[in-house]
Amino acid sequence: xxxxxxxxxxxxxxxxxxxxxxxxxxxxxxxxxxxxxxxxxxxxxxxxxxxxxxxxxxxxxxxxxxxxxxxxxxxxxxxxxxxxxxxxxxxxxxxxxxxxxxxxxxxxxxxxxxxxxxxxxxxxxxxxxxxxxxxxxxxxxxxxxxxxxxxxxxxxxxxxxxxxxxxxxxxxxxxxxxxxxxxxxxxxxxxxxxxxxxxxxxxxxxxxxxxxxxxxxxxxxxxxxxxxxxxxxxxxxxxxxxxxxxxxxxxxxxxxxxxxxxxxxxxxxxxxxxxxxxxxxxxxxxxxxxxxxxxxxxxxxxxxxxxxxxxxxxxxxxxxxxxxxxxxxxxxxxxxxxxxxxxxxxxxxxxxxxxxxxxxxxxxxxxxxxxxxxxxxxxxxxxxxxxxxxxxxxxxxxxxxxxxxxxxxxxxxxxxxxxxxxxxxxxxxxxxxxxxxxxxxxxxxxxxxxxxxxxxxxxxxxxxxxxxxxxxxxxxxxxxxxxxxxxxxxxxxxxxxxxxxxxxxxxxxxxxxxxxxxxxxxxxxxxxxxxxxxxxxxxxxxxxxxxxxxxxxxxxxxxxxxxxxxxxxxxxxxxxxxxxxxxxxxxxxxxxxxxxxxxxxxxxxxxxxxxxxxxxxxxxxxxxxxxxxxxxxxxxxxxxxxxxxxxxxxxxxxxxxxxxxxxxxxxxxxxxxxxxxxxxxxxxxxxxxxxxxxxxxxxxxxxxxxxxxxxxxxxxxxxxxxxxxxxxxxxxxxxxxxxxxxxxxxxxxxxxxxxxxxxxxxxxxxxxxxxxxxxxxxxxxxxxxxxxxxxxxxxxxxxxxxxxxxx
Numbered sequence: 001x002x003x004x005x006x007x008x009x010x011x012x013x014x015x016x017x018x019x020x021x022x023x024x025x026x027x028x029x030x031x032x033x034x035x036x037x038x039x040x041x042x043x044x045x046x047x048x049x050x051x052x053x054x055x056x057x058x059x060x061x062x063x064x065x066x067x068x069x070x071x072x073x074x075x076x077x078x079x080x081x082x083x084x085x086x087x088x089x090x091x092x093x094x095x096x097x098x099x100x101x102x103x104x105x106x107x108x109x110x111x112x113x114x115x116x117x118x119x120x121x122x123x124x125x126x127x128x129x130x131x132x133x134x135x136x137x138x139x140x141x142x143x144x145x146x147x148x149x150x151x152x153x154x155x156x157x158x159x160x161x162x163x164x165x166x167x168x169x170x171x172x173x174x175x176x177x178x179x180x181x182x183x184x185x186x187x188x189x190x191x192x193x194x195x196x197x198x199x200x201x202x203x204x205x206x207x208x209x210x211x212x213x214x215x216x217x218x219x220x221x222x223x224x225x226x227x228x229x230x231x232x233x234x235x236x237x238x239x240x241x242x243x244x245x246x247x248x249x250x251x252x253x254x255x256x257x258x259x260x261x262x263x264x265x266x267x268x269x270x271x272x273x274x275x276x277x278x279x280x281x282x283x284x285x286x287x288x289x290x291x292x293x294x295x296x297x298x299x300x301x302x303x304x305x306x307x308x309x310x311x312x313x314x315x316x317x318x319x320x321x322x323x324x325x326x327x328x329x330x331x332x333x334x335x336x337x338x339x340x341x342x343x344x345x346x347x348x349x350x351x352x353x354x355x356x357x358x359x360x361x362x363x364x365x366x367x368x369x370x371x372x373x374x375x376x377x378x379x380x381x382x383x384x385x386x387x388x389x390x391x392x393x394x395x396x397x398x399x400x401x402x403x404x405x406x407x408x409x410x411x412x413x414x415x416x417x418x419x420x421x422x423x424x425x426x427x428x429x430x431x432x433x434x435x436x437x438x439x440x441x442x443x444x445x446x447x448x449x450x451x452x453x454x455x456x457x458x459x460x461x462x463x464x465x466x467x468x469x470x471x472x473x474x475x476x477x478x479x480x481x482x483x484x485x486x487x488x489x490x491x492x493x494x495x496x497x498x499x500x501x502x503x504x505x506x507x508x509x510x511x512x513x514x515x516x517x518x519x520x521x522x523x524x525x526x527x528x529x530x531x532x533x534x535x536x537x538x539x540x541x542x543x544x545x546x547x548x549x550x551x552x553x554x555x556x557x558x559x560x561x562x563x564x565x566x567x568x569x570x571x572x573x574x575x576x577x578x579x580x581x582x583x584x585x586x587x588x589x590x591x592x593x594x595x596x597x598x599x600x601x602x603x604x605x606x607x608x609x610x611x612x613x614x615x616x617x618x619x620x621x622x623x624x625x626x627x628x629x630x631x632x633x634x635x636x637x638x639x640x641x642x643x644x645x646x647x648x649x650x651x652x653x654x655x656x657x658x659x660x661x662x663x664x665x666x667x668x669x670x671x672x673x674x675x676x677x678x679x680x681x682x683x684x685x686x687x688x689x690x691x692x693x694x695x696x697x698x699x700x701x702x703x704x705x706x707x708x709x710x711x712x713x714x715x716x717x718x719x720x721x722x723x724x725x726x727x728x729x730x731x732x733x734x735x736x737x738x739x740x741x742x743x744x745x746x747x748x749x750x751x752x753x754x755x756x757x758x759x760x761x762x763x764x765x766x767x768x769x770x771x772x773x774x775x776x777x778x779x780x781x782x783x784x785x786x787x788x789x790x791x792x793x794x795x796x797x798x799x800x801x802x803x804x805x806x807x
């Protein structure tokens with residue numbers, strides 16, 4: 001819905017009272033509106049002198065809304081302003097609506113309501129803090145050397161930029177020349193100019209699995225700003241990314257870019273943002289996007305010798321200056337090659353520089369050495385370092401290059417190398433000491449070490465593996481990693497969804513998964529491991545490990561259900577469904593169709609969801625599998641319920657219930673009763689709903705299935721609030737208990753739903769102030785989960801009737 005003049009005037013007035021917001025809003029408008037011919041015709045001229053002038057604000061709002069009808073970019077920016085504006089609870093409170101008397105055993109703790117007798121409205125404030133500020137840039141090594149002229153050139157490009165859109169710079173150069181280090185160093189020095197976040201993504205231009213998909217990076221960026229539910233389609237993701245970043249000042253580094261098209265999709269919507277794309281190719285196609293270009297060259301001889309000396313010690317270089325210059329010449333001035341050679345020498349204090357230079361020359365051959373450059377120079381340094389590794393470390397070097405994972409950890413290395421975790425940690429440390437792995441910042445949730453290959457080093461390690469390991473050994477190493485992810489995700493699922501039926505798991509070798517302290521730790525691991533888990537799914541599919549593919553997707557259900565990353569949910573199930581069909585395992589096909597259909601209807605793709613459930617129903621009836629038939633009927637009911645076709649939904653839920661009762665599937669029957677209760681409530685039959693929901697709640701607690709039992713409790717609370725029953729104290733108590741239970745399960749989505757239900761209950765009994773507070777609290781959660789739900793809540797708040805006496 002387009003923003004009206006009145007709505008935009010209110011947003012502008014709100015922003016004008018907050019200098020930081022006002023700067024962001026006016027910068028965005030200036031970028032989106034046509035440039036004025038002169039100062040006299042500049043509609044934003046009063047912004048600096050009289051920002052709160054109501055006449056100026058209304059005229060500006062009228063101009064912007066009129067222009068937005070013909071300018072999609074401006075319309076998108078205005079939509080973003082609506083999304084950024086807080087709800088009423090962030091304004092100064094009105095004391096007339098802050099008086100509540102809570103008697104008996106009642107208490108209020110956060111958003112948990114334990115209700116005895118309640119008089120007045122229970123006032124809730126949003127618990128969400130400020131928008132997350134991602135700090136994702138890579139660290140820079142302490143031995144960073146020279147590059148003064150390059151840093152000054154980048155500063156000049158930034159200083160000369162006109163803020164008509166994001167500043168886009170392409171930094172290009174040969175592999176190993178230090179593009180990532182240079183750009184990371186430069187952007188870190190500019191952090192105060194981009195206070196709303198600094199983001200990093202490796203686009204994988206030369207990764208063995210091919211470039212990273214734009215949707216994967218967009219999802220990573222969107223979630224970094226606290227939005228959990230990412231749209232499934234790339235175009236929608238890109239639009240949401242531009243909306244979220246409109247008016248922000250952010251810096252984005254896109255590493256290992258391979259094409260202009262790959263970069264273009266990831267550009268933010270903020271005129272004051274900075275995007276740096278680093279890649280080997282020149283990326284000239286970005287010229288149409290207004291990009292500036294900087295070509296990074298190799299280090300000159302003196303800088304390369306200085307870098308080498310910082311790594312091995314200046315004394316050793318001073319004793320052999322000629323040999324040092326010969327060695328860095330063999331490294332072709334590439335920092336990566338210099339660092340690899342220096343790490344090799346640092347590990348051998350008695351080796352001379354001349355000896356190392358001689359070994360590198362012998363490795364490449366004198367004729368080749370005289371014409372050495374680029375990747376050949378890196379290969380020469382890598383071969384010499386690799387030759388001197390202990391056998392176990394050399395084996396780890398080879399095997400760790402095989403799984404297409406961006407980041408390596410101890411457990412992953414243990415699986416790939418088939419060694420105990422302590423041994424894997426030691427091997428990773430040894431490879432980092434040899435400068436064959438980059439040591440990254442520790443993992444945030446666990447503090448565990450993290451490492452990664454430079455793409456040239458990975459290529460060399462993979463070539464060593466192909467040369468020295470059989471195809472069977474290479475395949476087993478990659479499969480062990482995928483099986484470790486399957487085993488660990490299955491262990492997480494067992495903690496998070498103990499009542500769910502576990503299907504077969506086909507391991508070729510014994511696997512030791514991670515041990516989780518509790519369900520919260522399991523969910524955190526799934527959440528932070530989305531990228532590697534999806535890489536494991538794609539790896540399994542790429543190797544045609546069909547059973548392993550769908551089983552891994554099946555193990556990720558708690559991630560999909562609790563955190564609702566719709567893009568990953570749908571992609572994983574499309575991959576899993578194809579694999580299950582190829583595996584010839586009907587139970588896998590059935591599971592992928594039904595859990596994938598759930599993802600589709602939750603993402604709003606109702607027609608495709610119904611197609612999936614129809615296929616599952618046909619398959620189940622053909623196989624006389626009554627349990628699978630009931631599951632398909634239940635899923636069809638859910639899709640029709642969300643489409644507003646309540647009679648069809650009720651009929652399907654009732655048929656599923658009869659089947660589930662007949663086969664003794666107690667949990668399934670309880671879920672069908674829950675859904676029948678929801679439909680009864682939606683069609684004005686609160687007494688029938690109360691009976692169904694109370695039975696569903698009791699049966700789910702007996703399973704036990706605390707997550708779905710909390711869902712039944714929430715709907716039961718709303719049934720008591722219905723005018724046909726009108727028991728608001730009981731409704732408040734039940735909803736408060738449901739909220740507490742969802743906090744225990746970690747489901748933010750259902751916390752938002754229950755808070756919205758509490759708002760509806762307050763509105764039912766005529767307490768607009770309490771309703772507004774609860775809607776605001778719900779909105780604070782939906783804002784980080786689902787933009788569509790957030791928009792719906794804002795509309796509900798705007799339409800909320802004012803209480804008596806309030807202007």
